[in-house]
Ligand SMILES: NC(=O)C1=CN([C@@H]2O[C@H](COP(=O)(O)OP(=O)(O)OC[C@H]3O[C@@H](n4cnc5c(N)ncnc54)[C@H](O)[C@@H]3O)[C@@H](O)[C@H]2O)C=CC1
């Protein structure tokens with residue numbers, strides 16, 4: 511028998527879960543999904559989205575969970591420190607961290623100025639780094655294992671002519687999970703990236719006014735439909751289960767088959 515962490519590196523429940531960017535979209539559906547298991551769910555939102563976050567909190571309650579709404583711009587180190595202080599003082603260490611917050615302001619390559627580049631990098635990638643660092647120290651000290659799940663994208667594997675700034679952050683998030691799998695594995699904390707394909711949320715509302723693009727996406731998706739936030743939330747929840755204990759550093763595609771459907 512070799513040493514190392516025990517097989518069950520996550521509590522079955524009741525668990526404490528943080529979902530960043532849970533005001534809308536995939537984050538909201540994920541918070542609700544964890545609510546359904548009766549979890550204590552931290553509903554993080556950026557400044558200006560309290561109303562949406564309260565709606566998410568209501569969904570968590572309806573599903574049987576207990577929400578805690580906390581404002582923090584994940585790109586802001588001081589705000590993330592404060593977020594961690596509030597959560598730890600209220601509920602102690604997390605069992606599951608879901609790095610979901612993200613932005614994707616579509617732009618031509620030659621129109622991306624350094625401010626836009628930095629903002630996308632900071633929210634998507636620096637945010638995942640800051641939040642993971644702020645929360646995993648207490649998880650390690652608690653010694654009961656856990657899960658770090660980061661919402662990357664199919665865009666970590668492919669490019670986008672209007673997403674030069676965005677795709678690089680998603681490749682970075684997938685890479686971050688791989689290195690952290692090594693750092694945190696000995697503590698029973700697995701780190702995986704979930705890569706959604708085309709999911710109907712606010713992030714692509716403007717982009718999908720291009721009917722030609724929507725038709726192209728649909729034609730590439732063997733599942734025959736665009737994804738819904740619940741499709742991604744369900745997989746995030748699956749990866750939080752004890753049975754996933756031996757799975758770490760992985761990129762998990764949730765795209766209805768779009769990526770493999772080349773010809
Ligand atoms: N919708 C899609 O087709 C895909 C989405 N994704 C990723 O899924 C994640 C969620 O996006 P969606 O739900 O689709 O879009 P969305 O626009 O509905 O949700 C984004 C969420 O991030 C939050 N957020 C934005 N900036 C933040 C900040 N600075 N601090 C804290 N929260 C912040 C927003 O409040 C919102 O709740 C993002 O990381 C996105 O890149 C990945 C692949 C495909």
Ligand SMILES: C[C@H](O)[C@@H]1OC(=O)[C@H](O)[C@@H]1O
Nearest residue numbers: 614663664665707713714
């Ligand atoms: C926001 C986009 O529509 C969506 O996000 C991604 O990460 C996918 O690559 C899609 O482009």
